[in-house]
Amino acid sequence: MNDLTGVTIAFDLDGTLVDSAPDLIGTLNRMLAIEGFAPVPLSSARHLVGHGARALLRHGFAEAGATWDEAARPELFDHFIADYVAHIDHLTRPFEGVVETLDALSARGAILCVATNKRTDLSETLIGKLDLARHFAVVAGPDRVSARKPDGAHVIEAVQLAGGDPARAVMVGDASTDTGTARNAGIPCVVCSFGYGDVPPEQLGGDVTIDRFADLPAAVDALLLRR
Numbered sequence: 379m380n381d382l383t384g385v386t387i388a389f390d391l392d393g394t395l396v397d398s399a400p401d402l403i404g405t406l407n408r409m410l411a412i413e414g415f416a417p418v419p420l421s422s423a424r425h426l427v428g429h430g431a432r433a434l435l436r437h438g439f440a441e442a443g444a445t446w447d448e449a450a451r452p453e454l455f456d457h458f459i460a461d462y463v464a465h466i467d468h469l470t471r472p473f474e475g476v477v478e479t480l481d482a483l484s485a486r487g488a489i490l491c492v493a494t495n496k497r498t499d500l501s502e503t504l505i506g507k508l509d510l511a512r513h514f515a516v517v518a519g520p521d522r523v524s525a526r527k528p529d530g531a532h533v534i535e536a537v538q539l540a541g542g543d544p545a546r547a548v549m550v551g552d553a554s555t556d557t558g559t560a561r562n563a564g565i566p567c568v569v570c571s572f573g574y575g576d577v578p579p580e581q582l583g584g585d586v587t588i589d590r591f592a593d594l595p596a597a598v599d600a601l602l603l604r605r
């Protein structure tokens with residue numbers, strides 16, 4: 379096993395480290411119920427997670443036949459956040475193998491950080507409640523950096539905040555936002571097929587696809603060898 383000292387691995391959060399769709403869609407469905415609309419099924423709505431809360435609301439409302447008009451009803455967004463915070467870890471769990479794999483990568487010297495389109499405060503709350511905080515040098519939501527994914531600046535600045543070198547970084551994600559970020563930043567990308575991607579994983583434009591989180595170290599080794 380190679381030494382990973384000097385390598386930084388930047389993780390997407392929703393759909394990559396944690397299976398958070400049940401709680402996010404739960405909040406979406408409680409809001410739809412208040413507005414008098416039927417819930418959207420988890421199976422058809424999970425691919426909406428990964429582009430931030432506003433995108434989830436806009437597309438989730440559309441899927442239910444409702445209209446998300448934040449300009450007319452700004453209180454709805456605050457309601458979404460309050461409801462989500464109240465339920466943030468009810469059903470959400472790390473994907474299988476996450477804790478052991480992060481420990482193994484850290485033990486080999488890698489710096490780990492998070493680059494997510496979920497707001498930093500919500501991300502830190504969730505990561506704390508799931509007892510994952512010790513793994514990460516920094517958790518960077520879009521509000522902690524100068525631009526949000528798929529802008530490459532999001533992952534570059536997250537890696538720098540973690541004390542790492544973007545020239546020796548790898549992105550790990552589940553959606554087009556992540557592969558786009560990696561491409562824009564000029565860093566390689568591992569795609570997690572078990573996440574919330576909206577197209578088949580091999581069409582996302584990543585460098586390696588993994589079907590289990592535990593396969594990540596081998597994927598990182600393969601990418602670093604290729605470089």
Ligand SMILES: O=C(O)COP(=O)(O)O
Pocket residue numbers: 390391392393426427428429430431434493494495496497
């Ligand atoms: O959609 C979100 O809330 C953020 O999702 P991400 O962690 O996949 O970037």
Ligand SMILES: [Mg+2]
Pocket residue numbers: 390391392393394427428551552553573574
């Ligand atoms: Mg994601």
